[in-house]
Amino acid sequence: MEEWKLTKIGSLCKRVCSGGTPKSTVEEYYGGGIPWLNTKEVNFNRIYSTESTISESGLKNSSAKWIDKHSVIVAMYGATAAKCAIGMIPMTTNQACCNLMIDEGTADYRFVYYALRNAYLTLASLANGGAQQNLNAQLIKDFEIPLPDLQTQHRIADILSTIDDKIENNNRINHNLEEQAQALYKSWFVDFEPFKDRNFVESELGLIPEGWQVKNLLEISQIFDSKRKPLSGKEREQMSKVYPYYGATSIMDYVDNYIFDGIYLLMGEDGSVMTEEGYPFLQYVTGKFWPNNHAHVLQGDNGFSTEMLHCVLLRKVVKSSVTGAVQAKISQANMKKILFPCPPSVDLKVFDCQLQTIYCEKRNIEAQNAELALLRDSMLPMLMSGQLTC
Secondary structure: OOOOEEEEHHHHEEEEEOOOOOOOOOHHHEEEEEEEEOHHHOOOEEEOOOOEEEOHHHHHOOOOOOEOOOOEEEEOEHHHOOOEEEEOOOEEEOOOEEEEEEOOOOOOHHHHHHHHHHOHHHHHOOOEOOOOOEOOHHHHHHOEEEEOOHHHHHHHHHHHHHHHHHHHHHHHHHHHHHHHHHHHHHHHHHOOHHHOOOOEEOOOOOOEEOOOEEEEHHHOEEEOHHHEEOOOHHHHHHHHOOOOEEOOOOOOOOEEOOOEEEEEEEEEOEOOOEOOOOOEOEEEEEEEEEEOOOEEEEEEOOOOOHHHHHHHHHOOOOHHHOEOOOOOEOOHHHHOOOEEEEOOHHHHHHHHHHHHHHHHHHHHHHHHHHHHHHHHHHHHHHHHHOOOOO
């Protein structure tokens, strides 16, 4: 590896800058056509769009500035410090982003991204501060990575990017499958298209096909909240390294005694329980995992599969079932206020059969993505150290 020289990140860049945040109290500074990135969106990913946008006025009246397409973005503050991403479009960022515009004559931006991804723990260890751990632009510019010749960089970046391309394509397929599932639900449970030739009767939810019933959430699901048990700090630390953790906060304070294993649906219980539009926060989970005490743990029941439960809740506004002035909460008692139109069991089975085909394909793709991510992550350190040649 003699030809691989330790090289400072700053020497590979034609420009390095941070961003800025327009005053949040000035409404006209936001909602324009300029993509504006927050560091919470930086998570070892490619960024094609941003959650927020700013206006030309917001750009001119802040430290925000345009960065080039294919910039490597490194988060400097807080929980995301040292995580990186690639900006796939020109954009602006907040001040917590260190934006590296790579000199293409010296380095492949993809190689720099993967090198920083591989060195995440080392870079994160350089963060300093009290309650909030911070990096700064100079630390990042001075950070050294092993650098081969440009041709070798391209080959390594091609290998790793091909895997990420496949993962992205799979994610797009899964997004389409989710849309198919929602279209199927709308056809059956909103527009009642397969039942147009039947008589309709009045119900609490308006007109529904004759023979249908209105049921509440607890009548079509099982709830497993009682199985959440506290663990010691050492046990929590060990479990978090092995099993995915889900919850409304980063406090890992409640898990199941034996770890949940199977297909479950998590629904926000308190705190962030619903979106701005009033839909519940949901997580469809397969395999082994552990949740905290801020999420209800549900499975479908009485003819409703967990996939059906997921599908119907995705389209259900739950504002009327949320209580709490200081902290929003959906209690088990208030779950009885969340109502659904339910067809007879014979029709329910037909719908579920169609839905399971979609979800089965979706789970297969997710499993393939997990294998691809494992392959990429196992190859990454070997490629970045020169142990694996290409």
